[in-house]
Amino acid sequence: MKQSSLSLTQVKSGLIHFLHRYHVLLFVLTVIGGLSIATFMISRVINVPVDTENQSATESFDKETMNKVKTLRKPDEAPAPLVLPSGRVNPFI
Numbered sequence: 001m002k003q004s005s006l007s008l009t010q011v012k013s014g015l016i017h018f019l020h021r022y023h024v025l026l027f028v029l030t031v032i033g034g035l036s037i038a039t040f041m042i043s044r045v046i047n048v049p050v051d052t053e054n055q056s057a058t059e060s061f062d063k064e065t066m067n068k069v070k071t072l073r074k075p076d077e078a079p080a081p082l083v084l085p086s087g088r089v090n091p092f093i
Contacts, residue, residue, distance in 0.1 A: 019026070073079065
């Protein structure tokens with residue numbers, strides 16, 4: 001029986017031949033795999049349930065800001081009429 005031994009140069013040339021022959025397919029599979037993994041990870045991040053029990057939000061406004069808004073116009077006052085400048089039809093000229 002004949003013994004077959006693989007040398008490093010034979011393995012290297014076989015690998016180079018394989019990569020040269022299937023480089024487009026390997027590239028496409030790598031890109032599709034990467035995009036599918038990214039899509040899956042984004043989907044998992046989006047679909048994580050939100051824990052609303054431990055969240056607290058302040059439901060009060062700053063009193064100083066509320067007073068400033070109230071002094072702008074009284075609620076029962078009508079807003080001032082809009083006056084456009086005369087003589088200008090096109091605002092870009």
